[in-house]
Amino acid sequence: ETGVTQTPRHLVMGMTNKKSLKCEQHLGHNAMYWYKQSAKKPLELMFVYNFKEQTENNSVPSRFSPECPNSSHLFLHLHTLQPEDSALYLCASSQGWSRGAGGYTFGSGTRLTVV
Amino acid sequence: TQLLEQSPQFLSIQEGENLTVYCNSSSVFSSLQWYRQEPGEGPVLLVTVVTGGEVKKLKRLTFQFGDARKDSSLHITAAQPGDTGLYLCAGADDKIIFGKGTRLHILP
16 A cells, blocks of 8 residues: 555544544655644644654644654544544655655545534 | 735636636745645645746646745646646745635536
């Protein structure tokens, strides 16, 4: 399998649930990112990992907890979310750490609905 | 605060017509990227432009970076239904800024 793979594609969770989003890239890229895409808003950068070290956290609430065990895998752990957290969560990777200045490869996203 | 404004927000045209969408900012970027996102999928990188005045062509798509590296345009010739999607521009400097996108619908 090639590219960036995200699972699950769809997730419905209650506000008291704990769930995790998974991202895997098979491109040999060094940097991985979590983005949030909401209707009528630009893509919002959440977290950046370079060589599995977190280099950026854009004031994301602590109910979102990222984990990067190696350069190929990225997780986003979710707990006690709010309905306004419902969105498409996109994982991306890039060659080298330049905040994606050379272009990102995105996964297909996880459509999250918080009820 | 850096902002990228994309226009129009929505565009619906007939197959075979030509169109241009725009990406404008008051900030200078070292490079600018265009992505296309289809429903239920993530954005796919179409092109990166890095030099002021640069023009790149991808089949029927022509991308131009403004001379001052603050703006860009995407021109599509003879639009096809397969061109339907959300077109996002992203400016890169010390960080990446995305626009809200232009949602394009090509009617068969």
